[in-house]
Amino acid sequence: MYFGNQKFLVAGMSKSGAASADFLLKRGAVVYMFDDIADGAVQKTMGELAARGAIPVAQGGVAAAVNECDVLVLSPGIPIDHELPVAFRKKGKRIIGEAELGCLYLRAALVAVTGTNGKTTTVTMIDEVLRAAGLSSCACGNIGLPITAKADELGYGDIAVAEISSFQLETLSSIRPHVAVITNIAEDHLNRHYNMENYIFLKSKLLRNMRESEFAVLNYDDERVRAFADSVRCPVRWFSVKERVKGAYLYEGGLYFENEKIMNASDLSLKGEHNVKNALAAICACKLMGVESKTAAEALSKMKGVRHRIETVAEIDGVTYIDDSKGTNVDATLTAVGCMQADTILLLGGKDKGYDYDPLFEKLAVSRAVHAVLYGENRFKLLASAVRKGYTQITLCADFALAVRIAAMTAKSGQCVLLSPASSSFDMFSGYEERGEKFCELVAQMKDEKNERCGEELGVE
Secondary structure, three states: OOOOOOEEEEEOOOHHHHHHHHHHHOOOOEEEEEOOOOOHHHHHHHHHHHOOOOEEOOHHHHHHHHHHOOEEEEOOOOOOOOHHHHHHHHOOOEEEEHHHHHHHOOOOEEEEEEOOOOHHHHHHHHHHHHHHOOOOEEEEEOOOEOHHHHOOOOOOOOEEEEEOOHHHHOOOOOOOOOEEEEOOOOOOOHHHHOOHHHHHHHHHHHHOOOOOOOEEEEEOOOHHHHHHHHOOOOOEEEEEOOOOOOEEEEEOOEEEEOOEEEEEHHHOOOOOHHHHHHHHHHHHHHHHOOOOHHHHHHHHHHOOOOOOOOEEEEEEOOEEEEEOOOOOOHHHHHHHHHHOOOOEEEEEEOEOOOOOOHHHHHHHOOOOEEEEEEEOOOHHHHHHHHHHOOOOOEEEOOOHHHHHHHHHHHOOOOOEEEEOOOOEOOOOOOOHHHHHHHHHHHHHHHHHHHHHHHHHHHOOO
16 A cells, blocks of 8 residues: 555544554555544543644544545444445545554464454453474454454564454454454354344355465354355365364363374363363464464463453352453353353343343243342343343342442352443443453452451451
8 A cells, every 4th residue: 555645534543543544644645534432531632643743633624624634544343334434435435444554564384363252251262372393373353362463573484463443444454364263153243234134144255365375264053153164265274072073072081283183172271162162273273373282272271361251250259249240242151151160140231232121031030140230221122122021030230330239239149240241331331351350349349348347357457
């Protein structure tokens, strides 16, 4: 892409937008920047970029900026049917996403991971295995580090392991990974993508440009993912917990790649069938990148868990508190509930993503989730599904902090309190990370209160 005399409008100035603007300014581009929900942190970022020459665009100046600028750089939080991209399309001007911009200038080999669930864990597994093998690897993309923030640092011989979301895939057209992994496909983000057909199509875009020298790593056990093999032009390797496939698979308690046993599933540091699947995907990708089996096994046996994904926070009065704030869809929440070893008080709710929650409560009715505390913007929709499916052990409240307190009061010794909301966090928080941190903070407060009570009973000052 030519930068001289080109004028770029960067829309959305959180982490991705700020990285895009920085990337463009370093190349001498003229950069305009706009955010219609500019909180304190965004305003600070825009001020710093303005000091380097970027031009802020006020709400009233958007039309003029559309006329003035040649290219729109869209952050993933802004949908393609937003007024800005619509205006650019009407004028026949180019629209590019942050991830696409970064990939255009990425010299490193690209391992790209998409799917509904397991993306972050799989990316982390791949990155840690590659690092253990002595390779220069960087986990980036939707995992929290924009690709544009690392594109200049990563050179030939390095590896970028990028988590790619459906939001990013809306504006990705030229991406061509060396290895592409699709973990699974389940109902998600229908409030943005409108229907499953659109969502599935977006996931398939990751494979569109791949050729004979690259590899697609696909989930054989997922019918929707398996169907992608019919249209790809690159070799396919599978991962499966059900069949002995060409790729990585589970067999008699062992994880195999191409008939070679890599390790026992019981030796994985991250437990649960979902993590066996993630590990198989990671093993397949890493073996295709030339990693030795022993190295992969050692790294996967020592790996720590991903923040806010079925993460034990504390135990108070015999009750275990578990943070699964990353469980933002029905499948992820059911996976988390399925991992519980004790009866569970489940915290559900947030911003609706267009789901039908009936299947959730149908399965919760026969699970270890003995009580659900429903909170947030979609609590009444959740309640309606629960009633339809006969799930009656419910408490309803609007406030998140109160919901956590109610769950704590409801739980008995030996039980768990699980935050796995099956919903987006954007009704109250900036993202699932902030929601998870707030949960941890509230649990820590309750633990401190308990310690204070114990101290008072003992006469300790």
